[in-house]
Amino acid sequence: MDVSIQPKHALSDKVEHFTESVIREMTRQAMLYSAVNLAQGFPDFPAPAEIKRQAQEAIAADVNQYAITWGAKNLRNAIARQVKHWQGVEVDPETQITVTCGSTEAMISTLLALCNKGDEIIIFEPFYENYGPDAILSGAKPVFVKLRPPANGDGEWIFDERELRAAIHNQTKAIILNSPNNPTGKVFTPTELELIRDLCVEFNVLAITDEIYEHIIYDGSRHTSIASLEGMAERSVTINGLSKTYSVTGWRVGWAVAPPNITNAIRKVHDFLTVGAPAPLQEAGAAALGLPPSYYESLAISYGARRDRLIPALTEAGFCCFRPRGAYYVMTDITAFGFPDDVAFTNYLVKELGVAAVPGSSFYHEPHDGAQQVRFAFCKRAETLDEAGKRLQRLLQLRRR
């Protein structure tokens, strides 16, 4: 029986304008070809025992029904304490925090709560691929501002202040910021953040800031939340979550911190989208946020070691690596291999060499901009990284041909 949809029941125009996630598709390819998965950003090592125990205890204690729709009180209180501790920003857990199903839901709920058709949102590119579809689903028009790669792998990705200023129009609602950044590993400097702050204030624009890699940061860099800068608490939505800091990407607990009027709107959207995030995992999340400072120090150190394990293997295999300052990805330039584009190259990697990576084009709105770039995730065990490195050495033969 043909069960495909009839023309009169055509699909929403919105979904015609984006594809499924390339990153998540690469994970499926990795499974198909038994490849080492350096595509999707999830750890292949255990989550901290203490927080797993807290989750088990919460289920055993029957925290198994809906939590308050905008988040369990314990978790909201813990988030407020963390924001104060790390960024010195006071937030009221009763009126300024919405707990969501991952930071993914926090972002789409925020955009749905803020944007009308015709509003523009500025996105630095390359960008985390969700932001494109998020913009389309919320009816906003994305306007892209380029982050340019360094001339050598060790420099910084930078944007041009004039380009950013020129991208701001009457219809601009918000600038989406992601620092530490996926895929580039860029950590926006205080000077860059001040510049963005000045533009937000001058043009009455909001900052929507995805800070999911807040604690994964290297080389003595420090994470500054734009909401902590003068004049920004009242015009920022700060998005974060448990996934990356506590190695629990499958728990789906995130949050948005915003001024009360914006929080009200986000809570309404969130309520009708998902009702709430998993109740027992919110309780475990509250405990996780109470881990001592040493937890965050060792997290950053262990990721620094993983970065320093993968980059030499990639360099030896012929990649030009852009050294990340934060987050857990390495963006690479693949020009040396002579492939027509990134998709052909990642297909070759997954099928012939057994390593899954993400084609660079999935981080750009014009695919050709990323056609000679590929991203590798290093949130993996040493053995996984070493196995990938070993398999990738076969590229040397390709370069010698």
Ligand SMILES: Cc1ncc(COP(=O)(O)O)c(C=O)c1O
């Ligand atoms: C920049 C960025 N934001 C959000 C997410 C998704 O986070 P969550 O698991 O909290 O939905 C990711 C995951 O890779 C990411 O890289």
